[in-house]
Amino acid sequence: MSESETTAPSTDTSSEELVYLLAEFKKPAQVLHAAEKVRDAGYQKWDVHTPFPIHGIDEAMGIKRTIIPWIVFGAAVVSGLTAFGLQYMTNVEFYPFMISGKPINSIPSNMPVIFELTVLGSALTAFATMILLNKLPRLSNPLLRNERFRRATADRFFITIDAKDPKFQAEGTLEFLKELDPSHIESIYEDYSTAKMPGFFFWASLIAVILLLIPPSIVLYMRATPSKTPKYHLIFDMDFQPKFKAQTVSTLFPDYRAMRPDVPGTIARGELELDDRFYRGVEPGGNNQVAQSESASQGPFQTVAFQEGAESQEEGGSESEESDSEESTNESQPSEDSSEESSESGDAEEGSSEEGGEEQASAQDPGQDVPWVTSFPIEVNEEVMLRGQEKFRVYCSVCHGLDGYSDGPVTHRAMELEQGTWTKPVSFHSDHVMKQPVGRLFNTVTNGQGKMPGYRDQIPPEDRWAIVLYLKALQRAQAASLEDVPEDVRDTLRELR
Amino acid sequence: MSLVIPKSETGDGSLTNDPAQRSPLVIGDNNFTTLTDKISRLSEVKPPLAWYIAFGVSASLATMFAGLIGYLFLVGVGVWGNASPVFWGWPIVNFVFWVGIGHAGTLISAILFIFRQHWRTSINRFAEAMTIFAVMCAGIFPGIHVGRVWVVWWLFPLPNEHAIWPQFRSPLLWDVFAVSTYATVSVVFWYMGMIPDLATFRDRAKNKIQQFAYGLFSLGWTGSSRSWHRYEISYMLLAGLAAPLVLSVHTIVSFDFAVSQLPGWHTTIFPPYFVAGAIFSGFAMVITLIVPAREWCNLKEFVTLRHLENINKIMLATGSMVGYAYIIEFFMAWYSGNPYEFFTFRNRAMGPYAWAYWTMFLCNVISPQLFWFKKVRTTPWMMFVISIFVNIGMWFERFVITITSLSRDFLPSSWNYFTPTWVDVLMLIGSFGVFFTFFLLFCRFLPIIAMAEVKMVMPQAHVHAHAHHPEASDFHPKDELEEEEKSEAEEPDKEDTESDSK
Known part of the structure; x- marks a missing residue:
């Protein structure tokens, strides 16, 4: 454009290097036509900068379709499989338990999390690949230091040709750009003299690193040194509870025991042990004199076999009422007592017959009469x-x-x-x-x-x-x-x- | 004048009854320059006094909310009204309410984007911000509702010394994944859409702090067409991913209820009913926010009556769906022959919570029906009032669902009337404080209108020499092309002179 001002490329200084030639356009249509010409001229390293995506610019520039969709598809597959694997490993392998009658490996129940993690993985991948393929973040860019280029994000359209392009010639390319009829042409230089890191940056980083080392060193110190004081409980959770533990003293009860004995006449679940032959080695019913007399001395036991009562009736159907009630009443207790009693008497008798006459002992053996x-x-x-x-x-x-x-x-x-x-x-x-x-x-x-x-x-x-x-x-x-x-x-x- | 609006009664942005003629999306004498100026100036000049007052109030409420959470942590969940048999109470009501509001943003961003609804460009940033802040408020409630908050990380499958793992067959765990995925994807979507606009702010920034902050978050964006190409594909993919996500989130929230056995909860209509309700409440909140915002921020040229009317039409549609769901629920309760189910619904409408039920019905079913009148649809104050009604009604919908079902469980001896405590009430108010605090900060410091996207739908953006690949016309709806044909003929080469003279 004839009326357009052109900043002549200034002579290179040692620290400055020409990196871009910049051409400004005012309308999207102009930049689009110009882009077609740059493409046809065979340039490779060039770009069009616009405040919004211009319709048709991809073709005008000859941009190939990005591979982002394929990467995202791969991420979706991986995320979905990972989600399933996570649920399978944790719920089937590491920590299986039954809940609500659902199968341990319940694929329908796993679907929501598979879906969510698939979306999450793909979305993050779509964003990350867009950023990385665009070589962002790039916070230091000679273009962004150009005053005029600031309007690239507002209302102006720019073509930049990279000086590294194989077809780039300082003069020839400038002439070529002029033919495109831009409203302005400018050369962009990179000033490497200012690329040095500011001095405070080193000290700031050093202080930051030292500060960051403090927490891990405290942790390591604490782990390595023994301490006599108990650990500090920030949150008590359920470590300290107002309750009595086994084998401790309690003033709540007259016997000062925190542990309570069984309520008389009760039998714990699964300890009914009705089968006398198997559990006590005695025939059910019959002449069970010893056990009976001893059970009588134990005080008033009640029959508390609930559903199992019927069973015991069946089992001991042929027996006398008396022995039946004895059997269902004093499940394990009486025979223990009987044995204690018998052992006591046996003990005395054994003591006397220790050295020889075992045979005479049986005469008074109370166990003799037990069936x-x-x-x-x-x-x-x-x-x-x-x-x-x-x-x-x-x-x-x-x-x-x-x-x-x-x-x-x-x-x-x-x-x-x-x-x-x-x-x-x-x-x-x-x-x-x-x-x-x-x-x-x-x-x-x-x-x-x-x-x-x-x-x-x-x-x-x-x-x-x-x-x-x-x-x-x-x-x-x-x-x-x-x-x-x-x-x-x-x-x-x-x-x- | 660079923008030539078709000479018709719609030239001033008012609406026409001729369906073939649509009001343009940006009205007034605007071009790329003026649009950039007008939007950017909002965060460049000092905000009006009203902003400071509103921010002061909101921030105070948010601080109160933080204080109440501290009180809750110190004392325990007994500070709430949650008591047998209503253990969910207001925290879960508030959670579902906020997460429902959070649906409009991504719906506008993703689903309307896929459907090529170009009117979304003026309001999507706004609605997305609303979504994120609403989901933040939503996430707080179940987080503090678990009781022992310091072990809230047990919700996530992290290795721990107990060697126990989350139970993935529970809808409550699905909810953890759904809401956190939704929050993450919404933030990514919002931020990604904002990168070009942040670059605009960076390039206009006057002081060092702004230059640094906007420069950092715009990641060095130069508007390169090669970048735009990947950006647009990526944005499209995000929209495609977010669209089913929007529908899934409230579906999964509804599973929290529907997968249980409780009458009034155990129904298959819940997922679609919840999603419709969520969109309904979200759009109501968009109207509640945008009607005052376009007034105070001078956005009337970009958020036109056409935008508002479209939002109201969606509210009418979703409001009717919600009303249908209320009625069909009743029908199914009767038709199923299940006495417990029918009792629950009779109890809702005529029991001790009838006042809540009919408040909900009036606000959600009756009030949006006024949108059948064009006058109501296009008068800002009227739609604002209705949107407030809908917000109230949607809160009560969640109250009715949660509280009435729980308060009458299977064991009549445990029936109870739920009464909230002062902490419940102040926490609900406080959550609004959090929401508005973030929203006001957003209005102050970030681009509240997606400038790059709006520029794309302005007539000046169209390039006609390139009609030779219509398959790529992603951003060209037919109606705008036609509009453009008309304006093309009249468009003089004035733009150059005008922008040069600036």
Whole structure:
């Protein structure tokens, strides 16, 4: 444009370098036509700067369609799969639990979060790729230091040709731009002399870094040094509560115990244990004199078997009213007591018969009248016996010895020390014990005898029966003769002897 | 004059009844220069006294809100009226209310963008800002409603020493993801749309602080056409992503209710009903904000009666949908033969909360029907009054849904009448304080009209020599092209002289 003023490119100084030639236009249509000519002239590194996107400029400049949509599509797929993986891993693998009857891996329930995270990932990717592909943020740009160029974001349209363009020639390109009829042409220089970092910046950064190091160093110091004071509770959560803990004193109750005993006559859920044969080793009903008399001394128990009451009726259908009520009333309590009582009496009797006359003891043995079961209420096979052996060796053998002759390590030691309070356990192979029915043996394991404590709490009933089974096997084995052994191994045994 | 408006009765921006003739989107004697000046000046000159007064009031209320939150943290959620059986109470009512308002912004930005509704350009920035501040207010309430706020991070799937993880089968967790995704995407969308305008502010900035702040946030934008190309594709993608997101957010909020078993909540109509309600309330809030703003900020040339009328038409449509939902809910309660469901609805309309129900019905169903009259649709004070009614009505809608259903649960012995405490009331007021504080700051410091986008729909932006690729006419609706054809013929080459003389 003839009337347009042109700032002649000034002579290069050492610190200034020509970076752009800038042509200004006043109308979108003008810049569009000019852009077509620049494109046709074969320039590569050039741009059109406009306050708003001009319709058709992409084609006029020969801009290829961006790959952003493909990147966003990839991000969408990755985000969606990540969202599903997150939900699957946390709810199925790390922390599965049942809620509202929904399946643990519930894909319909996972859909909302998959959708949301897909949108989130794609949206952030769309924004980030737009910024990065446009090489933003670029806060230092020679164009932005140009006074005239400021109107590129308001109401003017500019074409810039980069000096690095292969076709760029200082004079030729300027002439070419003039032909495009701009309202103004200007050269943009980059002044590298001002590119030095200001001095305060270094000190400011240094101070910032030092300040940033303070919190982690405090944390590291705290972690490395022991402290006698308890940790400071900023938020108490539920660490301190006005409540009584187990085994502590409370003035709320006359007995000063924070732990409350069971309400008399109640049975905890799952502890009804109606099966007398299995849990107590006695035949249901029958002449259960000992247990009855003892239960009577325990005071007024009430029948509190609710739904299970009917069951107990069925089970003990043929029994007398009396024994039935006894059985359902005092589930575990009476037999324990009975055993205690019997053990006490047994103890006294044992004490007297310690050295020899075990056989006379049975005369006053109160356990004699109890209808002990004589057969196993569990399945009897080798596997159970081996389990019994294992449990026997764990719990019994330390006193009773591996083969039941009361020569376990604890017994040995006690005898060596000549402990006056020590009562030597009974040998399993004494007639007295040999004659005992399995129910009575089970009762002894369960509730103890004399100095022996009960193992009710340590050993589940089926294992107690397994121990009894092993014990019977042990008794049989110790009383065996050569004829009990299969013929083909008898010779070997003879040699061993 | 650079802009030649078709010589018709619409030349002054008034509306015509001829559907073939639409009022232009920017009226008055405006070109790129004057538009940039007028919008930018709003944040360059000192604001009027009214702004300071409004900001003072809002900021005080926001401070009160912060204080109340502190009180809540110290004392516990018992400071609210939440009590058995209404454990959700006002905090959740307020949450749904605010998140509903937050729907208009992205709807205008995304869905109207995809539908090529060019009238959105003047109001989208405004509405997006409203969305973000409303979602902020919304996010506060469930955050403080959880009781032990210091473990609120348990909502997110972060590894912790308990080795427990969130339960992804719960709609409450979906809500966490929906609202936080919506907030994030709305902020990205808003900010991205603002980058070119922030660059305009940067280039006009007079002092160092402005230059630095606007310079930093405009990221060095130069208006390069290569950048514009990626920007437009990216913006289109964001719009495409945000459009279903808008619909999903209130759908998922409605799942909070609908997935439970409570009568009055357990209905399949909830997702569409909630979305319609959200758009309805959001547009009402846009009217509430923009009618005074265009008056005080002199935006009448850019936010014309055509814009307002379009907003009112959307309010009429969504308001009718909401009314339909209210009625069909009643019908379904009766038709289902479910006695509990029917009891709940009878109780809503005739029980102890009947006053709330009929307030809601009057405000949401009856009042927007006045928009059938063109006079009401095009008179600012009338639409402002109706928008206030709708705001109140939509708050009561959430109150009715939340409180009436909960207060009459399955166990009649636990029935109770919900009474809010002073903390409830002041927190609702305080949340408005937060909202308006941010909004006034936005009006003061940021470009409240998307200048670059409005320039795009001005007739001067059209380049006619390039009609040879119509498939790329993303920003050219047919009606404007036609308008342009007319103005083209008359357009003299005056623009140069005019802008040069400036």
